[in-house]
Amino acid sequence: xxxxxxxxxxxxxxxxxxxFDVDGNLLEKWEIPTVTENDGAAILPDVAExxxxxxxxxxxxxxxVAGVGVGAPGAIDSEGLLVGGAVNLxxxxxxxxxxxxxxxxxxxxxxxxxxxxxxxxxxxxxGRGYSNLVAVTLGTGVGGGIIVNGKILTGATGAGGEIxxxxxxxxxxxxxxxxxxxxxxxxxxxxxxxxxxxxxxxxSSRESVLRHGAxxxxxxFDALKEGDPLAEEIVKQFGEYLxxxxxxxxxxxxxxxxxxxxxxxxxxxxxxxxxxxxxQKYVFGPCKNVRFALATLGNDAGIYGAAGLVLNGxxxxxxxx
Amino acid sequence: xxxxxxxxxxxxxxxxxxxFDVDGNLLEKWEIPTVTENDGAAILPDVAExxxxxxxxxxxxxxxVAGVGVGAPGAIDSEGLLVGGAVNLxxxxxxxxxxxxxxxxxxxxxxxxxxxxxxxxxxxxxGRGYSNLVAVTLGTGVGGGIIVNGKILTGATGAGGEIxxxxxxxxxxxxxxxxxxxxxxxxxxxxxxxxxxxxxxxxSSRESVLRHGAxxxxxxFDALKEGDPLAEEIVKQFGEYLxxxxxxxxxxxxxxxxxxxxxxxxxxxxxxxxxxxxxQKYVFGPCKNVRFALATLGNDAGIYGAAGLVLNGxxxxxxxx
Numbered sequence: 001x002x003x004x005x006x007x008x009x010x011x012x013x014x015x016x017x018x019x020f021d022v023d024g025n026l027l028e029k030w031e032i033p034t035v036t037e038n039d040g041a042a043i044l045p046d047v048a049e050x051x052x053x054x055x056x057x058x059x060x061x062x063x064x065v066a067g068v069g070v071g072a073p074g075a076i077d078s079e080g081l082l083v084g085g086a087v088n089l090x091x092x093x094x095x096x097x098x099x100x101x102x103x104x105x106x107x108x109x110x111x112x113x114x115x116x117x118x119x120x121x122x123x124x125x126x127g128r129g130y131s132n133l134v135a136v137t138l139g140t141g142v143g144g145g146i147i148v149n150g151k152i153l154t155g156a157t158g159a160g161g162e163i164x165x166x167x168x169x170x171x172x173x174x175x176x177x178x179x180x181x182x183x184x185x186x187x188x189x190x191x192x193x194x195x196x197x198x199x200x201x202x203x204s205s206r207e208s209v210l211r212h213g214a215x216x217x218x219x220x221f222d223a224l225k226e227g228d229p230l231a232e233e234i235v236k237q238f239g240e241y242l243x244x245x246x247x248x249x250x251x252x253x254x255x256x257x258x259x260x261x262x263x264x265x266x267x268x269x270x271x272x273x274x275x276x277x278x279x280q281k282y283v284f285g286p287c288k289n290v291r292f293a294l295a296t297l298g299n300d301a302g303i304y305g306a307a308g309l310v311l312n313g314x315x316x317x318x319x320x321x
Numbered sequence: 322x323x324x325x326x327x328x329x330x331x332x333x334x335x336x337x338x339x340x341f342d343v344d345g346n347l348l349e350k351w352e353i354p355t356v357t358e359n360d361g362a363a364i365l366p367d368v369a370e371x372x373x374x375x376x377x378x379x380x381x382x383x384x385x386v387a388g389v390g391v392g393a394p395g396a397i398d399s400e401g402l403l404v405g406g407a408v409n410l411x412x413x414x415x416x417x418x419x420x421x422x423x424x425x426x427x428x429x430x431x432x433x434x435x436x437x438x439x440x441x442x443x444x445x446x447x448g449r450g451y452s453n454l455v456a457v458t459l460g461t462g463v464g465g466g467i468i469v470n471g472k473i474l475t476g477a478t479g480a481g482g483e484i485x486x487x488x489x490x491x492x493x494x495x496x497x498x499x500x501x502x503x504x505x506x507x508x509x510x511x512x513x514x515x516x517x518x519x520x521x522x523x524x525s526s527r528e529s530v531l532r533h534g535a536x537x538x539x540x541x542f543d544a545l546k547e548g549d550p551l552a553e554e555i556v557k558q559f560g561e562y563l564x565x566x567x568x569x570x571x572x573x574x575x576x577x578x579x580x581x582x583x584x585x586x587x588x589x590x591x592x593x594x595x596x597x598x599x600x601q602k603y604v605f606g607p608c609k610n611v612r613f614a615l616a617t618l619g620n621d622a623g624i625y626g627a628a629g630l631v632l633n634g635x636x637x638x639x640x641x642x
Binding site: 075084144146148151153154156157158161162169170178179180183244248249252254256281285286287289 | 396399404405453465467469470472474475476477478479480481482483484486487488490491499500501504565568569570572573574575576577602603605606607608610611
């Protein structure tokens with residue numbers, strides 16, 4: 001009988017691993033370093049060794065394990081193929097699910113890490129109970145993961161939900177990392193808030209606590225909570241861009257809920273108070289009734305979602321199951 | 322053995338009906354008037370009578386019929402419920418599939434007409450061979466239908482693919498029909514082209530054939546083909562908006578192909594020559610390799626797609642099957 005599953009979240013510096021029961025309870029989590037040297041050749045063998053070690057340690061047999069889910073950076077198509085490689089890991093193009101399954105002798109499913117995290121939030125996090133969901137990650141960049149009828153929207157080349165690079169501003173002069181100008185990520189990310197803050201500080205002569213100390217996204221939200229008027233201007237503009245961007249997403253996939261996570265979301269509910277009104281200003285009527293919620297799984301969303309891939313019959317690619 | 326299916330496309334003035342074999346060949350098509358009086362109470366009984374009449378006429382038994390697919394205006398959720406009614410038909414909220422199935426004694430599936438047309442283009446039209454597709458209808462408005470992994474993306478309230486109401490212009494002063502300003506539909510539709518043309522004619526003193534005769538979308542594209550420079554300016558701007566809008570759609574659902582249909586698409590391949598370059602200017606790198614094609618089924622896309630709903634195990638709602 002299948003009693004357990006593993007969830008693996010491969011990042012550029014560490015690999016997070018989670019051991020779950022089939023009801024989705026996280027029984028144990030741990031990390032191993034991501035060895036990116038030698039084109040990341042050791043990463044999957046290390047993951048396999050760590051999982052097999054954990055199984056020995058706990059006396060778990062292969063027959064007890066439903067499978068292993070993997071989230072990795074980069075576009076992974078519905079067959080488990082890492083379409084364009086993963087620069088951060090040193091990986092080229094190969095089938096992640098198939099290779100890891102070969103090492104483990106267990107079924108493996110793989111998908112893009114942002115999509116996997118979205119699936120985790122739907123399954124056991126801030127989007128629990130919903131099956132049409134958009135997870136938005138406000139971190140260094142703006143990431144997205146889209147779930148339609150309970151399944152990850154992978155897209156033709158694994159780039160479904162890359163909402164950070166939607167064009168939302170025609171007048172932008174600075175380049176986004178992607179080479180275009182005016183991407184949502186240039187305003188709605190942690191670095192985006194800081195950019196907006198810098199502009200407001202330059203253009204305004206208003207006094208602000210933000211003129212003193214390090215200018216970070218956290219500092220801006222802290223200042224907002226202390227009632228700093230310039231911080232409010234900044235966050236209002238930030239919310240305007242996110243609200244506009246998410247209204248575009250809503251017109252395309254018409255979700256039930258947006259689940260907002262990532263480092264910036266640590267600002268808490270106040271964040272939603274600035275995104276939602278802007279969203280309502282732009283959104284098409286029939287897509288209005290969307291809920292906004294904060295993500296609740298934090299850095300564990302990836303391992304939850306990865307385990308969820310194998311426990312919920314996801315469309316992620318399959319190894320030898 | 323199931324040998325046939327019917328496809329029904331309910332419009333505000335006529336209902337189009339198609340009789341198909343299970344391989345998707347259209348054997349016969351015909352129309353009946355849409356009787357919208359009395360809250361459209363006669364529409365489904367009329368459809369049922371017409372189908373049952375056709376079966377008698379052709380000696381087709383109920384056992385031979387795989388089912389009846391229906392496309393109707395308005396948001397229809399994945400259970401077949403007409404979520405917000407359909408103003409054009411006089412219909413309130415009810416389950417279209419279930420009611421028609423009751424009249425017919427046959428399985429019925431129902432979905433939004435734009436989504437059904439998108440499905441038709443994927444199944445037997447310009448998107449044949451693709452399973453991740455966005456159909457864009459450039460008519461009086463801009464409509465959209467999204468297919469993900471061969472299934473219609475219905476959305477939480479049946480408004481999936483309502484891409485005409487994505488906000489693409491911050492500086493717009495005129496209102497869209499939806500009550501907002503700057504929707505894609507205000508530029509990318511037949512009426513949108515005419516609006517843009519009017520503005521160009523006002524602002525420029527340039528001579529143009531468009532200063533003479535009726536100003537229609539067709540006139541603009543005809544003038545373009547004759548080398549009229551003002552018409553080229555207009556269509557360039559029109560293509561710019563559509564390219565930008567579709568780049569936003571691509572970042573969300575990452576399709577393999579855009580299939581462009583609707584009245585404006587009668588302009589032909591020249592249309593794509595103005596949309597594609599603008600699209601490439603805005604689109605996120607990993608979503609670049611999208612094909613653009615013209616729709617090929619014209620006004621029959623709806624009946625094809627509707628029949629396809631029942632012949633391809635779509636997610637549209639089911640009646641008594």
